[in-house]
Amino acid sequence: xxxxxxxxxxxxxxxxxxxxxxxxxxxxxxxxxxxxxxxxxxxxxxxxxxxxxxxxxxxxxxxxxxxxxxxxxxxxxxxxxxxxxxxxxxxxxxxxxxxxxxxxxxxxxxxxxxxxxxxxxxxxxxxxxxxxxxxxxxxxxxxxxxxxxxxxxxxxxxxxxxxxxxxxxxxxxxxxxxxxxxxxxxxxxxxxxxxxxxxxxxxxxxxxxxxxxxxxxxxxxxxxxxxxxxxxxxxxxxxxxxxxxxxxxxxxxxxxxxxxxxxxxxxxxxxxxxxxxxxxxxxxxxxxxxxxxxxxxxxxxxxxxxxxxxxxxxxxxxxxxxxxxxxxxxxxxxxxxxxxxxxxxxxxxxxxxxxxxxxxxxxxxxxxxxxxxxxxxxxxxxxxxxxxxxxxxxxxxxxxxxxxxxxxxxxxxxxxxxxxxxxxxxxxxxxxxxxxxxxxxxxxxxxxxxxxxxxxxxxxxxxxxxxxxxxxxxxxxxxxxxxxxxxxxxxxxxxxxxxxxxxxxxxxxxxxxxxxxxxxxxxxxxxxxxxxxxxxxxxxxxxxxxxxxxxxxxxxxxxxxxxxxxxxxxxxxxxxxxxxxxxxxxxxxxxxxxxxxxxxxxxxxxxxx
Numbered sequence: 001x002x003x004x005x006x007x008x009x010x011x012x013x014x015x016x017x018x019x020x021x022x023x024x025x026x027x028x029x030x031x032x033x034x035x036x037x038x039x040x041x042x043x044x045x046x047x048x049x050x051x052x053x054x055x056x057x058x059x060x061x062x063x064x065x066x067x068x069x070x071x072x073x074x075x076x077x078x079x080x081x082x083x084x085x086x087x088x089x090x091x092x093x094x095x096x097x098x099x100x101x102x103x104x105x106x107x108x109x110x111x112x113x114x115x116x117x118x119x120x121x122x123x124x125x126x127x128x129x130x131x132x133x134x135x136x137x138x139x140x141x142x143x144x145x146x147x148x149x150x151x152x153x154x155x156x157x158x159x160x161x162x163x164x165x166x167x168x169x170x171x172x173x174x175x176x177x178x179x180x181x182x183x184x185x186x187x188x189x190x191x192x193x194x195x196x197x198x199x200x201x202x203x204x205x206x207x208x209x210x211x212x213x214x215x216x217x218x219x220x221x222x223x224x225x226x227x228x229x230x231x232x233x234x235x236x237x238x239x240x241x242x243x244x245x246x247x248x249x250x251x252x253x254x255x256x257x258x259x260x261x262x263x264x265x266x267x268x269x270x271x272x273x274x275x276x277x278x279x280x281x282x283x284x285x286x287x288x289x290x291x292x293x294x295x296x297x298x299x300x301x302x303x304x305x306x307x308x309x310x311x312x313x314x315x316x317x318x319x320x321x322x323x324x325x326x327x328x329x330x331x332x333x334x335x336x337x338x339x340x341x342x343x344x345x346x347x348x349x350x351x352x353x354x355x356x357x358x359x360x361x362x363x364x365x366x367x368x369x370x371x372x373x374x375x376x377x378x379x380x381x382x383x384x385x386x387x388x389x390x391x392x393x394x395x396x397x398x399x400x401x402x403x404x405x406x407x408x409x410x411x412x413x414x415x416x417x418x419x420x421x422x423x424x425x426x427x428x429x430x431x432x433x434x435x436x437x438x439x440x441x442x443x444x445x446x447x448x449x450x451x452x453x454x455x456x457x458x459x460x461x462x463x464x465x466x467x468x469x470x471x472x473x474x475x476x477x478x479x480x481x482x483x484x485x486x487x488x489x490x491x492x493x494x495x496x497x498x499x500x501x502x503x504x505x506x507x508x509x510x511x512x513x514x515x516x517x518x519x520x521x522x523x524x525x526x527x528x529x530x531x532x533x534x535x536x537x538x539x540x541x542x543x544x545x546x547x548x549x550x551x552x553x554x555x556x557x558x559x560x561x562x563x564x565x566x567x568x569x570x571x572x573x574x575x576x577x578x579x580x581x582x583x584x585x586x587x588x589x590x591x592x593x594x595x596x597x598x599x600x601x602x603x604x605x606x607x608x609x
Contacts, residue, residue, distance in 0.1 A: 001050050003347075005070030005088045014089070016124060018096045019054075026051075027288060027405055028468055031551045035560050038117060040064040051184070052150040054095050059559055060110035063095060086520050114559055118558075139601065139608060141190045141293050144180065148191055148199055151177060156230065160206030165230040169210060169223070170245035172567040178203045178253050200257060207254050211266045212358035217309060218332060219356065219387045221248055221273035224292075233357050234344050237292035237306040237398070239515075242570050243281065245271050252419055271419050271430065274412055274435040279402050282442030285404040285461070286412045310353040310394050312338075319390045320383050327369055328383045333359040359387035374570065404461040406449055407473040407570075411436045413481030421488040438485050445478065446497060447575075456534040457501060472548045472564065472573040475501055475536035479580045483587070495587060502584060503535020504592065536577070546603025547574050565604040 004013045015021050021601035026033035026049070035052065039061045041047040046066075053064035068088040099106055151173065154162040181188065181196030188196050210216060213232030215224050222244055223531040224235035255263035273279055279287050293303040313336045317325035333339055333354070335507045340350035362380060366373040420434035448465055449458045457470035457478070468479075482498035485491075540548040548561045550573070555561070565574050584590065 001052075001067060001088070003070075005068075008071045008089075009090070010071055011089060014092050014096065027401075028466065030473065030504070031471060031555070031558060031562070034550060034562055035565070036061060036064060038121075038562070039113065042120075043113070044115065050171065056107055056110050058107075058110075059557070060107075060114045062099075062106050062110045063091075064359065065091075067356075075516070086570070113130070118560055121562050136313075139605060141186060143608065144187060145191045145195070147176070148180065148195055151202070152195075152198070155202050159231045160202070160209035161230070161232070162206075162228075165234060166236075167229065167230060168569065169215075169226070169247060170242065170567075171243070171250045171568075172571045174203045174206065174250045175246075175253060175448040178250065178257065203250070204254055204258060204260070205261075207251060207363040208262060211251075211262060214355035216266075216269075217273075218358065219309075219384055219391060221269045221276075222279075223270070228344055231239040234340055234355055237295075237304075237309055239273075239290040240407040241274075241286050241288050241405075242411055244274055244279070245408065245415045248274070248415040248419060252415070252422055256422060263310060267419060267423075268430065271434055273432050274416060278397065280363070280437060281402075281404060281444075283448075284440040285409050286441060287400055288403045288405055288408060291398040291401070295396045297394065298300070298396055304349045305347070306353075306355065308391065308398050310350060310354055312354065314541040316387075321387055324379050324383050327365065327379055330368065331358065331360060331362075331365055331380060332356040333474045343564065344497055385525060402462060404444075404449075405474075406445060406457065406459050406470055407477040409441050409445060410474070410477030410479070411570075413441050414484035416441075416486040417481065435488060438481070439489070439491075442482060442485055442494060442497070454534060455500065469534075469552075472536070472540050472550050472577070473570065474582060475540070476548075476573040476576040477570075479536070479584075480576050483580060483583050486587075499584060499588065502535060502580065502593070503537040503560075538551065539598075542603070545600050548577055548600070563603075565607050573606060 002165060021273055036053045036055075037047045037051055040051060040053065044065060048066045051064070051066060054062045056062060068086065068091055070088045125376065151162055153250055156162065156164070157316070157382055159167075162170065162173065166377060177199040180191060180199045190198075210223070210232050213227065213235075215227045215232045215235040217223070217239075222239050224245055225238045225240050226236055227490065228234045229577065229581055248267065251263050251266040251270065254260065255267055274286060278290065281287055292305050294308045295301070295303055296307040311334060311335050314326075316329050316334055319325070320328060328334070334356070335354060336352075338350060338352045339354045339357075345351070360368075362376045363373050366376040369376070416434040416438040420431045420438065423431040423434065432434055450456070457474060458465050459468045459470050459474050460466040477497045479501050482501075483492045486495040486498065537549065537554045540550075542553075542563065545563075547565070550562050553561050563574060564572050567575065578597045578600040581593045585592075585594035585597065
């Protein structure tokens, strides 16, 4: 929409004359994004980004949606846009006219839908009825079998993944299936031995297809956000920190279960992407994302999607020579006319261009070209370095979103800590690099984004600390990462920090910490609460309904206060919080944490069941 609509003088004229345009960064304010995303999902049946909502001066939603084509859409310009597709300009005109003639009706409708959303959030899916503090009957193990069947029915046997197109990696789902067979015997008895094995098999096949697909940067490192096609061949080229972190976790699990070198290769690639520029900040911490669009060359003045990553056959031969260029072209599926189908190129950005996909094996390729396999492997390895060096020298890198966001850094810290521990007996140098990056990020966050005096955690750093305090996902994901880092290094400072951020459960003000060694200097919970009035538990816990709010109930300018119980592109902050509490309870021998974990799980029983 940025290209099609927000560069359009026609759009600008009507937008500025009749509306107050507000652009919101959902990374800085996910609480606001979640409120209006709930509205769009409730009224249209689906959601996503870009998210566009028309609201009243009281912030109540009138109308919303996601992507609407603009005047500069290529199909609009050709006059071939489907008649049933309403463009952004038409929507703006309609909203202008409706507000001018039916403002009272719009306001009344907005108030009603807001009331319904509030009831839904407070009483329906997101928590127990206010005042109902019962712990529930507990979750049945049969739910795991139902979840397995759900994913099994959606599984793509040919291409891997659990949808048709577009295809998102959804690492949290992959991790659930991969670990199903690693749980206690009771789980296998319910789900079934064969089913648990099949669950892991679905994920391993998906991870292998992704590792060989265009969604992976075959020349550099890291993975793109999602695939436009069902076979992972054409990605949306944006690279997100939260995807790299979660995929590192999943590929590591896959390697630990299978010992498959291909899984280990993906682990190395993602770890390298996270621990080197541009994603690794020199001061510590990790930046948020790299854009999908970039300039094809240093002399171009118009950006193109994927320009940094795509290749022509001529370029392959120029950089690598005819022999090696042709060998690599076969390996990566590079064609003279390009390998992107016309229907997947609405803006004509990929004409004669190739997205690199691994289409064969070195052994099969060696037979095709009549060379020893070892020689082919050497050519492929050397050529990858040459292509990467050429790309870095001759193409401008995509723009970097250089915000350091606490929640996503927490995911990266945890993934790198686990990777460092797992590689300790395999590659001591890589292990040390991963652990050093994780520790540097954790230390940076404590120094720059945590106020030691007020014990306040802040969300974003960019050329200095931002003013936005931490949300539930910031606390949950950072605590998760710190626990992983403690378990990898046994440095108590990270466990102390995690305990401080979590805070003594407010539900148990009379509970004391058991005797024995502890990272905390005082066993008195009241003393701990005094030292950290801004912990996750004190700020965000719902003592009546259970679970954790996304933001503090006292936060201003919000229509709703939500609790996230659903996994999406990122794991649910409440599910991660429940896991954190159980882990802290075990590490610190602290029963109030365990009780709060069970209370959090009970809060979402109706939603899970």
